Amino acid sequence: MKRKLLVLVLAFFPVTGFSAGAGGAALDYVEVSLDDKVSLQNGAKLFVNYCLSCHSAKYMRYNRMAQDLEIPEALVKEQMILPGGKIGDTMNTTMSKEDAEEWFGVAPPDLTLIGKLYTPKWLYTYLRSFYRDESTASGWNNTVFPNVAMPHVMHELQGIQKANITTRVDEEGHAQQVIELEMVKAGSMSTEEFDRSMRDLTNFLYYMAEPARMVRIKYGVWTMSFLLVLGILAFLLKKEYWRDVH
Numbered sequence: 001m002k003r004k005l006l007v008l009v010l011a012f013f014p015v016t017g018f019s020a021g022a023g024g025a026a027l028d029y030v031e032v033s034l035d036d037k038v039s040l041q042n043g044a045k046l047f048v049n050y051c052l053s054c055h056s057a058k059y060m061r062y063n064r065m066a067q068d069l070e071i072p073e074a075l076v077k078e079q080m081i082l083p084g085g086k087i088g089d090t091m092n093t094t095m096s097k098e099d100a101e102e103w104f105g106v107a108p109p110d111l112t113l114i115g116k117l118y119t120p121k122w123l124y125t126y127l128r129s130f131y132r133d134e135s136t137a138s139g140w141n142n143t144v145f146p147n148v149a150m151p152h153v154m155h156e157l158q159g160i161q162k163a164n165i166t167t168r169v170d171e172e173g174h175a176q177q178v179i180e181l182e183m184v185k186a187g188s189m190s191t192e193e194f195d196r197s198m199r200d201l202t203n204f205l206y207y208m209a210e211p212a213r214m215v216r217i218k219y220g221v222w223t224m225s226f227l228l229v230l231g232i233l234a235f236l237l238k239k240e241y242w243r244d245v246h
């Protein structure tokens, strides 16, 4: 009876492999830091070079980014904005929505708020988890976003990974696909370099989703210090007033 039940349970868990949090693909921890300007600057550079051709970030302006990340405006103009663009422009893509839909089947979403939709951990893992898959239209697949329509745009940096897929049955009898990625062709960066770069890019996406976070933390410290000083003064004043009464 028990055996039959197990078979039944298995039958209800077709090996899609990607159920339950994308096949239970583990997410890698990453630490983001809005204080790390060098990391944010490098992330911005990667974003402009590798993402903006398909995705827009239309709620972000170049001059705001330049100011927040302490990048000289002249440098932003020279290296990040296409000829004819202005420093006060929002970060738009040159690709039209219609073209994108025709090429990829889905239009690449705007990325301004992507750092709110996904955790840094997810983004960091996603960016490093593309693998070759001849069965998809783009020739690529991703462990945390199965059958994603986005190609691996940074394979020249990272190299090419291939997936070794095995099926495992866990203690409760659920069949699960386990995907292990294996580097089959090296890229121009070492694994450590690419990981660091993807941390920078994740950091930038996190910043972009809420630039005010930077200012908020600064204001918070000032506000608390102000209240503390005010509190001490009020206390001294109260002591002074009550001295004559007692």
Ligand code: HEC
Pocket: 046, 047, 050, 051, 052, 053, 054, 055, 104, 106, 107, 108, 109, 111, 114, 126, 147, 148, 149, 150, 151, 153, 154, 201
């Ligand atoms: C060649 C075009 C192209 C480039 C370049 C590109 N993407 Fe994409 N991206 C796509 C498409 C198309 C999708 C939609 C995929 C889908 O929904 O299946 C997508 C989806 C995404 C998603 C998931 C969004 C969601 O809807 O859940 C993230 C995150 C993302 N891209 C980040 C990036 C980053 C960061 C870069 C720069 C390193 C980048 N992309 C570069 C085409 C591109």
